[in-house]
Amino acid sequence: TLALAACGSSDDDTGSTTASAGGGAGERKVTLVTGVKGDEFYITMACGAQSEADRLGVQLDVQSPDEFDPSKQTPIVNAVAASKPDALLIAPTDQAALYAPIKQIADAGTKVVLVDTTLENADVAVSQIATDNYEGGKAAARALADLIGGSGKVLLLGFRAGVSTDDLRSRGFRDGAEELGLELVGTEYSDNKPEKAASIVKAALARDPELKGVFATNSFASEGAATGLREADAQDKVKIVGFDAGPIQVEQLEQGLVQALIAQQSAEIGRLGVQQAVAALDGRTVQERIGTGSTTITQENIDSPESRAAMDKR
Numbered sequence: 001t002l003a004l005a006a007c008g009s010s011d012d013d014t015g016s017t018t019a020s021a022g023g024g025a026g027e028r029k030v031t032l033v034t035g036v037k038g039d040e041f042y043i044t045m046a047c048g049a050q051s052e053a054d055r056l057g058v059q060l061d062v063q064s065p066d067e068f069d070p071s072k073q074t075p076i077v078n079a080v081a082a083s084k085p086d087a088l089l090i091a092p093t094d095q096a097a098l099y100a101p102i103k104q105i106a107d108a109g110t111k112v113v114l115v116d117t118t119l120e121n122a123d124v125a126v127s128q129i130a131t132d133n134y135e136g137g138k139a140a141a142r143a144l145a146d147l148i149g150g151s152g153k154v155l156l157l158g159f160r161a162g163v164s165t166d167d168l169r170s171r172g173f174r175d176g177a178e179e180l181g182l183e184l185v186g187t188e189y190s191d192n193k194p195e196k197a198a199s200i201v202k203a204a205l206a207r208d209p210e211l212k213g214v215f216a217t218n219s220f221a222s223e224g225a226a227t228g229l230r231e232a233d234a235q236d237k238v239k240i241v242g243f244d245a246g247p248i249q250v251e252q253l254e255q256g257l258v259q260a261l262i263a264q265q266s267a268e269i270g271r272l273g274v275q276q277a278v279a280a281l282d283g284r285t286v287q288e289r290i291g292t293g294s295t296t297i298t299q300e301n302i303d304s305p306e307s308r309a310a311m312d313k314r
């Protein structure tokens with residue numbers, strides 16, 4: 001499968017050659033629906049899911065919308081429902097809008113595991129696995145406070161309101177900023193587009209030349225924020241803390257365009273998702289909620305084994 005082709009060498013030595021190596025008609029089918037195509041966080045998450053699927057002998061199919069948008073993800077969920085997989089792993093792109101389509105597939109007997117993002121009402125899922133995003137947002141506030149010397153004006157740059165990860169990271173950041181005495185000048189959304197993130201940051205800086213820091217809540221927001229500051233020639237004045245550690249972000253950290261990254265355990269979320277789905281299918285005990293941690297990566301610890309392991313793969 002595509003997902004496996006992108007997964008690098010870590011599990012190549014198992015000799016596994018995708019689902020076709022598995023059993024015949026009786027083999028269980030698991031579908032993973034990610035938030036968006038081409039996003040290294042989800043690519044890495046899918047690799048973790050694939051290695052666990054190989055280990056447990058289940059078939060994994062990965063599907064991704066072209067944009068991070070509930071109106072693009074919903075038809076995919078509906079098409080997956082028609083194929084009646086045994087289990088669905090999904091990262092809902094909206095806390096409310098994806099409820100009905102996911103409920104429909106759950107009611108038809110597919111076991112649902114929410115990975116990365118969640119729903120306002122998660123009663124349709126047997127398990128939810130996600131980074132502790134609220135804590136991640138607080139960690140971002142601490143990192144930014146350190147970088148700007150403890151006080152000053154900061155901008156919160158989200159990617160999409162109504163997505164659980166963004167909402168929780170933002171809440172954690174706001175609470176952390178308040179506790180630490182940072183002055184939040186505003187919250188804006190980049191629609192998961194680096195270009196939009198870049199122009200938001202340039203406009204914010206033009207409005208407020210005193211701006212000292214930006215927290216960008218995901219990889220695309222962070223990538224664009226860094227580009228925007230470089231274009232405004234303001235990379236020395238304004239510090240950026242970004243969520244995620246994709247290849248472009250790591251490069252920007254190395255170049256000093258971004259000062260800290262809050263990295264997730266992307267592959268682990270995928271691995272645990274398949275593990276919990278198979279436990280549910282086997283009638284074994286399932287963990288309703290699993291929180292995974294985050295790692296703050298800076299130039300200082302960028303080469304540590306822990307930081308390297310937390311980076312997403314292309």
Ligand code: T6T
Nearest residue numbers: 039041116165218219220244
């Ligand atoms: O930050 C991740 C993910 O956790 C979030 O839900 C959506 O954006 C990413 O995929 C990064 O691009």
